[in-house]
Amino acid sequence: MRVLVVAEHRAGELRPVTLEAIGAGTQLGEVDVLVVGPDALAQAVNVQGVSEIVAVAAGTEFDPDLLRRVVSEVAEERSIDVVLLGNTVDAMSYAAAVAIDGGRGFVSDVFALKPGLVATRSVYAGKVDAEVAIDGHAVVLIRPGAFEPATGAGSATLTSRIETRAARVRHLETIQPDDGGLDLAQQRFLLAIGRGIGEESNVELFTELANSMGATLASSRPLVDSGWMPSSRLVGQSGATVKPAVYLAFGISGAIQHLAGMKASETIIAVNHDPEASIFNLAHFGAVADIFDVAEELAKLY
């Protein structure tokens, strides 16, 4: 089986999910990697298991039309069976178009893969797992954090291609979040809050608790949508994928988009008044209790 991994970068820096896609790809067959971006990226993907790197020199800006065209062409020329990439915001702009172009099947947010090809993904807001069989060629998007990354120096051959930019989508600017530089993925202790905090004024209470406990405050989607928390604090789909030593969740029910981003945490402690909350399916420790009472008692201990 021939696999093409499409590298993803942010401002020229390789995103970790690309190494995870290479790791997943080597379990399926021979892996080539396509890099569209600055030259230096080709070295970053030269890891064990990669046969060939196809490098297209381009700027750091994301151009969905260019990626669609180049990925479709390279996959066609090389008779690629599976195009593999991360389930990311960038991929959502063009990966399904590659599937349409090549008459391929499309499966996204995959957390397990078996040769054949059978992909496992979550449906119905994470309450059901579906095994999907794909006939023929495919485009598969893997969930960040779900596969072991490829490591070790590789010995891939390098091929360069020249492509011209498409012009229909033009990058104007990149806006960094206010607390830019905060990398939730690097924190050892996260205190995460969700809809259960009830009111915006309660954010401060948990901010203070996080500070006194030495934790970094994180959030689920509803608080970001309400504008109560900045999106730099978002854990889950279109936010950060985290694996802290401790993930302490207050008032988070556990939507799949959130769980996907934190399920790999070493220890998950969940406090929620609702015993049916989905997060208890994942938590190592759970307390069915009033989050404000527990927060108040915790504050007394620090």
Place this chain on the structure above:
Amino acid sequence: MKIVVCVKEVGLLGDEVEFEGNRVDPDFLDRALNEWDAYAIEAALQLREAVGGEVVAVTVGDEDTEGVLRRALAMGADRAARIEGELDFDALAPARALAPVVAEEAPDLVICGAQSSDAANAATPAALAALLDAPCVAVVRSLTVAGGHLVAHRELEGGVVDVVEVDLPAVISVQTGANTPRYAALRAIRQAEEIDIPTHALAEHDPPTRVIALRLPGHAGTTILLEGDSAEIARQIAALVKERVG
């Protein structure tokens, strides 16, 4: 400006589920407008209010799914159309069903929700854009139109926002939180009930993917319940944090 909004009726699962072969028993599903699509409708209405034009809501489904179109009409959409038929599970099936009808409308802009809550493929925007040969910008938090272009703020992982200018016609998908979807007035809801919604035939395609098994997610392990009053729970949490974080 003519805007097509693609909407979907989704199945919401409660705490219990039973399977019928390789699908969820419909008796266990509540039907509702997909959460993301309410933001898509609102984004379309706000654009129309800003620059003028027409909003057309489109869905794929049987007659029972017309409720999502009537909701869009009650919120303020000018027209609606339904593609008659039931879709299988395949991720690209909705885009293939929508494409001929959307192409016939020849809109300046197509707005979708970023994903659906039940199938969660997030495939329709980019696939539909490919079928219409239009550019696609996914996961948009805000958008404006000026000088024949669309300016969209893409929401990336980690709170980073990428601002792009896009040629029209284009297909975009909107993230939740992009706006505050309006409520429909009772009178508008009643009026929407009276509107005749035209239907289109569904073109057949052989799906390249199929569901071969459904199961409940494996429990990650056993959850140890922290018991006692709030003070006791707090004490146990503090001990765990000390032991595991240091």
